[in-house]
Amino acid sequence: MRIAMIGTGYVGLVTGACFADFGHTVTCVDMDPAKVDALKAGRIPIYEPGLDDLVARNTREGRLFFSTDLPPAVKDASAVFVAVGTPSRRGDGHADLSYVYGAAREIAAAADGFTVVVTKSTVPVGTGDEVERILREARPDGDIEVVSNPEFLREGAAIEDFKRPDRIVIGTENERATAVMAEVYRPLHLNQGPILFTSRRTSELIKYASNAFLATKITFINEMADLCERSGANVQDVARGIGLDNRIGSKFLHAGPGYGGSCFPKDTLALMRTGQDHGVPLRLIEAVVSVNDARKTAMSRKIVAALDGTVAGKTIAILGLTFKPNTDDMRESPAIPIIYTLLDKGAFIRAYDPKGMQEARKVLPDVDYASSAYECLEGAHAAVFVTEWDEFRALDLRRAKALLAQPVIVDLRNIYRPEDMAAHGFLYDSVGRNRIERT
Numbered sequence: 001m002r003i004a005m006i007g008t009g010y011v012g013l014v015t016g017a018c019f020a021d022f023g024h025t026v027t028c029v030d031m032d033p034a035k036v037d038a039l040k041a042g043r044i045p046i047y048e049p050g051l052d053d054l055v056a057r058n059t060r061e062g063r064l065f066f067s068t069d070l071p072p073a074v075k076d077a078s079a080v081f082v083a084v085g086t087p088s089r090r091g092d093g094h095a096d097l098s099y100v101y102g103a104a105r106e107i108a109a110a111a112d113g114f115t116v117v118v119t120k121s122t123v124p125v126g127t128g129d130e131v132e133r134i135l136r137e138a139r140p141d142g143d144i145e146v147v148s149n150p151e152f153l154r155e156g157a158a159i160e161d162f163k164r165p166d167r168i169v170i171g172t173e174n175e176r177a178t179a180v181m182a183e184v185y186r187p188l189h190l191n192q193g194p195i196l197f198t199s200r201r202t203s204e205l206i207k208y209a210s211n212a213f214l215a216t217k218i219t220f221i222n223e224m225a226d227l228c229e230r231s232g233a234n235v236q237d238v239a240r241g242i243g244l245d246n247r248i249g250s251k252f253l254h255a256g257p258g259y260g261g262s263c264f265p266k267d268t269l270a271l272m273r274t275g276q277d278h279g280v281p282l283r284l285i286e287a288v289v290s291v292n293d294a295r296k297t298a299m300s301r302k303i304v305a306a307l308d309g310t311v312a313g314k315t316i317a318i319l320g321l322t323f324k325p326n327t328d329d330m331r332e333s334p335a336i337p338i339i340y341t342l343l344d345k346g347a348f349i350r351a352y353d354p355k356g357m358q359e360a361r362k363v364l365p366d367v368d369y370a371s372s373a374y375e376c377l378e379g380a381h382a383a384v385f386v387t388e389w390d391e392f393r394a395l396d397l398r399r400a401k402a403l404l405a406q407p408v409i410v411d412l413r414n415i416y417r418p419e420d421m422a423a424h425g426f427l428y429d430s431v432g433r434n435r436i437e438r439t
């Protein structure tokens with residue numbers, strides 16, 4: 001089967017490469033010539049474990065192509081996936097659909113023969129209807145069906161998620177489109193990957209409901225962490241105690257600095273706006289959004305408190321910048337507002353991240369970047385763990401203590417155990433657990 005992937009960002013590149021690996025012939029199109037040139041030269045613009053090998057192999061075997069030229073890719077394809085960005089619209093938080101609609105217009109002009117246009121981008125309920133209207137208006141003669149097929153992959157585990165998904169959601173009630181989609185996903189279907197066929201609108205909403213539910217789980221445990229700190233309970237044990245209940249489940253119950261990343265912040269906001277537009281205010285989601293926003297400031301306060309109430313003129317070592325480990329994605333990372341608050345209060349920030357520093361430099365120019373965790377700690381008045389990269393889990397604590405100007409650690413990911421830190425003589429604060437004070 002011939003597939004065109006419009007938009008070769010995180011989702012487009014991973015999905016395109018995985019479809020090629022199934023045996024389909026895939027052309028990934030992007031409007032950014034620098035990105036396409038890099039991919040043609042074998043350079044992967046993002047960090048995602050295993051992606052470089054997957055792209056290299058499928059390119060070599062003649063199934064995966066990159067291009068800036070949309071029309072020929074669309075003309076030959078039976079399925080055209082739209083995987084362009086849907087960022088928050090400046091000012092009101094609605095999903096900005098201009099890239100999706102722009103892509104639809106270009107596809108309309110180029111489609112030839114029966115073409116299934118598949119929206120992979122995360123789009124508000126009803127967007128498929130508008131995409132269909134655009135296509136029909138531009139090509140009254142066209143034989144085109146619009147399908148919703150949201151993507152659930154997690155950055156850092158994207159290939160594994162694509163190849164062994166919990167579910168594939170396909171929103172269409174059209175028989176011919178169903179047949180094409182079944183063919184696209186046949187290898188997963190043969191592998192017992194559960195495919196859920198729904199109406200298009202339902203499929204669009206499943207994606208937002210899913211992300212909003214996960215964001216709610218994180219926010220819930222973060223509020224429990226605050227209560228644990230005040231009441232002397234331990235949030236990790238609370239999370240375990242509730243997570244072992246199968247009705248709740250243990251995932252997404254790690255207390256921390258608040259959710260970030262390229263999806264949850266914008267998707268919760270967009271869902272909130274969709275609810276308001278439909279006269280159904282989603283008060284739970286509104287609370288989640290505002291609690292999560294407040295959390296970044298609360299984390300900065302925690303760091304300031306660990307430094308006896310003032311950070312002016314002090315050096316703070318930030319370990320981890322990306323919104324989660326195993327990605328270089330800095331979009332909406334909690335590290336950004338935390339660092340800006342500390343800079344505003346006069347702190348000097350030195351940071352280290354295993355993969356994210358190139359991206360971080362673009363959004364955090366006033367930070368001094370170290371080339372290793374230990375170099376980052378040298379002479380700092382406190383170390384703060386913001387992202388739980390594996391390499392931070394096994395630091396030589398004796399060496400770390402010797403490098404720091406004073407033994408203060410704020411662990412926003414609960415990487416270490418308070419008892420161990422006490423034994424090493426650190427003043428240690430974490431999230432939702434007992435703080436170790438100066439005795």
Ligand SMILES: NC(=O)c1ccc[n+]([C@@H]2O[C@H](COP(=O)([O-])OP(=O)(O)OC[C@H]3O[C@@H](n4cnc5c(N)ncnc54)[C@H](O)[C@@H]3O)[C@@H](O)[C@H]2O)c1
Pocket residue numbers: 006007008009010011012029030031032035070083084085086099102103106120121122123151152153154155262263
């Ligand atoms: N990143 C994730 O983890 C993730 C997971 C699930 C769903 N999603 C959703 O998938 C969509 C894409 O996300 P992303 O993170 O891959 O975005 P991205 O910003 O990394 O990539 C989007 C790409 O689309 C290109 N583009 C825009 N308009 C185009 C056009 N008309 N023709 C060709 N290329 C065009 C851009 O140049 C860019 O490279 C979003 O709706 C997002 O919410 C993302």
